[in-house]
Amino acid sequence: MTGFDSFLVVDWSASAAPAPARPSKDAIWLGLVQGGTPQDPLYCRTRTEAEARIADIIAGERAAGRRLLVGFDFPFGYPIGTARRITGSDDPLALWDWLEARITDSDTGANNRFDVAEAMNARFDDPGPFWGKTHADRWPGIPYRKAGIDYTEIAEKRACDVAAKAASSCFQLCFPPTVGSQMLMGLPMLSRLRRQHGARAWPFDDWQDAPTVLAEIWPGLIESAVTSALGAGAPIRDAVQVTLLARALSRLPAADLNAMMTDLPQAAQQEAWILGTGHESTLNDLAGDDAPPAPPPLRDDCFAMPAGVDWTPVDDALATLRAGLHPVVRPAHCNVPDACGRILSAPAIARRANPPTPNSAVDGYGFAHDSLPPGDPVLPLVSGRAAAGVPYDGTVPPGHAIRILTGAAVPAGVDTVILEEDTRTGAGQLAFRAGIKRGANTRKAGEDVDAGAELLPKGRVLTPADLALLAATGLGVVEVFERLRVAVISTGDELIEAGGAANPGQIYDANRPMLLAQIRAWGLEAVDMGRIPDDRAALRAALDDAASRADVILTSGGASAGDEDHVSALLSEAGAMQQWRIALKPGRPLALGLWQGAPVFGLPGNPVAALVCTLIFARPALGLLAGAGWQEPQVxxxxxxxxxxxxxxxxxxxxxxxxxxxxxxxxxxxxxxxxxxxxxxxxxxxxxxxxxxxxxxxxxxxxxxxxxx
The missing domain is CATH 2.40.340.10 (MoeA, C-terminal, domain IV)
Structure with missing residues (x-):
């Protein structure tokens, strides 16, 4: 399954009464980015209305063939041990079902959450762990304050609450900040969404291939972006939070989002996890108005050849790659001194001219050409001089000259410079032969580059000389593409690491070090995924890992159609594989496809064929994916x-x-x-x-x- 197409963020409420008819704070708000297009936030007055709208959105996205991620701003699980105490099982989803069977709600907002919380507390020997209530004299099984509750057996907060520095515990039912009541009123809804609409809960369910995935989020992760938006005059904080968080999630590259959802601590399997924890800076950047959107995903048929094609000529294969691919990396900013080898995501524009002012090309003396007397001139010298970085503060009178050094700004009253070696000086005067031309030995402002001129085009791979040009025209930061991440996997039972002891029938893995080095030489980020045996489950896991860490995957071996050609078999299972039989020597078999949105180039196992296919096919494709455009090698x-x-x-x-x-x-x-x-x-x-x-x-x-x- 590829990444998500649409993103819905829900700001939930445990209110005991409907929200006002006029959109207001402390209600239920839905933020939606649908198929890459942000929608206006939706206002819901009651939980019943909100659940119906969420169900409609799930059904609509599924009917449209779009994969949907739904984020809710309340905890999906309790600290380890809670579920077992209440249900007898460590399965957090069993507690969801337990709550759904007991929590009652109505269109007016009236509910029994404190009764249920009191029954949950009764499963524990000591007071609590749930505390806080609206009436001090009701529900005696719920302490009014936290004082006296022992959180030794059951932790007060989950691991993700601690990691995200969340202020509230899921056991706190009243008094802000609180999420405990939201949780009691939200988990039954999640249970129904799973049962009635086929949604899957991250990280508890097998969610990777689900068309609708439910996830826990927390708007506090993008607090700085929200504060900035509110400062700009946004009216309702809740509406801003869901809008910006949905936008930030939609702009995450699929591989980055997948990594956030798979690289989790063990505790998450029972306690859940707040999506994005540890990535607050990234999410805040992506939530801003100036954050670039994520590139659109590649189409599943981007490698498809026309029907009836058997043996594919090289030129046809290259044309198919060129037509089906586009950049998959996001724009970023880079300091000019660090930008060598980076690819411009926008044209570089000169901030100022080079040279910025008229200046001297030599060490010598400057004067106004029109003020020269007939014959061999003898001019009085003004006091002072003009040097690079130390301009002359004044105007040189007509018929006078000034000492000027190479690179110095030409002073007012000067338009011509004579080379020092062609002059004589003495008694405060300058003498030289007649015949010098107007403007000699001076450089005009902007004669190299004018301010505002395009220095370098989008897609340019920056060279050391380019950095000199950028710096000379005042640029300290340039817009570049993030480095394309290319994962390399070697496959085959026969492979061992170079330097090890080889048994009969074993060979050293030559492809992986060769391909990793080639990727680095191209200025891309190489991701070494190691050697994978001829085991389909192991290769599937490696491809999953690679897709979460990289933008592109190169495999070598297993690209043909034999019993042990697992690369092509797995790509076929994923439904996005093309087996290209290239009319090429060496390297006929080439398997191409998408794995969780990442393009896969299944190269031949033979090192010579692997390198030739990499140079001829992968190299121009990687350039296109990286933002450098399609580049033909020079012949x-x-x-x-x-x-x-x-x-x-x-x-x-x-x-x-x-x-x-x-x-x-x-x-x-x-x-x-x-x-x-x-x-x-x-x-x-x-x-x-x-x-x-x-x-x-x-x-x-x-x-x-x-x-x-």
Whole structure:
């Protein structure tokens, strides 16, 4: 299942009376981002009305084929031990059902939550753990204050409450801040949503493939964003909270959200967990008005070939990749000194001109050309000088000259500079030969770059020289794409780690270090997922982990259609797999698909074929996914230093290098000869059609460096 398409955030209430007809605080508010589009917040006066609206939204999103995450602002579970005391089971969902069978509610808001809480307290030997009530003389089994309650057997707060620094305990039923009563009135509703509408509860249920997932959230995680919005004049805090939190969740990359939902402590299986705990800064940034939206997910058919295609020509395969992919990373900000290798997410615009003012190109003397006397000039020198960073504070009178150094701003009254070596000075005067041209040895303001000019386009991979240009024009921060995260998985029972003792039939894993190094060389973030045996369950778990940690997954091995080709089998099970039979040598099988929204490139297991497929197919695709656009490698036409005759039908790539201006190829074309990869400095490309190459014939040569970002 891919990431979520829609996000609903619910601010719940335990009020004993309907909220006012006019939208107000302390009511029930729903914030919705539907299919990527934010909706106006919904106001509900009663829990009955809110539950009906939530059910309608769930049904509507399911009918539209959109996956929905529903967040509620009350705890989904109690501290460990509570459920067993009350139901006899550690299953928190059993307590949901127990509460649903006992809690009564009405359209007017009247309910029996204190009666039920008193019955729950009766399951414990000591007073509590529930406390707080509206009337000190009612429900004697509920202490009015917390004083005297012993939280030794059952903790007062859950692990996530402590981690999120939540102020209230789920045992507190009255007196702000409180969530205890909200919880008693909310958990029965969640039980009904599970039973009646097929929703699944995170993290208790098997939720990964569910079309509707219920999750616990807490608006306090985005307090700074909410405070900022309220300061801008937003009217109702509750409406702002649900709107901003739904927006923040919708802008999270699917892999990041999946990581938040899977990387949990053991206690979460009984106590639940507040989604986003530990990621407050990220959520606040994404909730802001200036936060960029998450890129749209890739389509499940982004790798689909036209019907009837069997053997796919290389150019057709590349065209399919180019048409089906788009950037999957979010824009970010980066300090210019740290930006080398980063990809611009927006054009870089000069903040000021370079040079910012007219300045001297040499050490010498400046004057106004129109004020020069006839013949060889002799000009009086003004006191002072102009130096770089120390401009002359004044105007040079006509017929006078001033000492000026390289890079210094040209003072007022000066338009020409003469080189020091072409002058004589003495007695406060300057002498030189006639004939100097107006404007000599000066640079005009903006003659390199004007203020406001576009320096570099969106998609540019920044070089060291680019950083100099950005800095010179006043830019300290640039807008870039976040680094594309690429996970690498090697598959096969036969693989062992390099350096270990190999048994008969075992080989060292050569692909993983090669691919990880290549990814890093391209300036991307490499995520090493290790070696996975030929075990489908283990590979499924590795793919799940990789999709939660990375934007793209590269696997090697298992991409064909044999009994142990688990990569292609699992992608087929996921319903988003294309088995490409590329008319290519080396590297015919290429499995492509989506795993939980992350594109997967199933490369051949042979190292030579794996590298060739990475360079020819994965490299341009990764550039597109990373925001750099589709980039063709630079090709050179050079004479061949070899002879070869090839049959029609497949494009061939030969390991090659340039010597004495000619392309020589590796002695063996065997795809198992890894030494040829180290020997080579590039690839010679032979066409799809039949070809006979004689020494001296022009061939297409791609240096490995031309595949760089």
């Amino acid at each position: 050179f036409h050079v004479p061949a230093a070899f002879e070869k005759s090839k049959k029609p039908g497949r494009r061939e790539y030969l390991r090659a290098r340039i010597r004495d201006g000619r392309a020589e190829v590796f002695a063996s074309e065997g795809s198992g000869r890894i030494s040829g990869l180290s020997w080579a400095e590039g690839l010679v490309e032979l066409p799809d059609a039949a070809a006979t190459i004689q020494a001296g014939d022009p061939v297409r040569y791609y240096p490995f460096g031309s595949f760089a970002f």
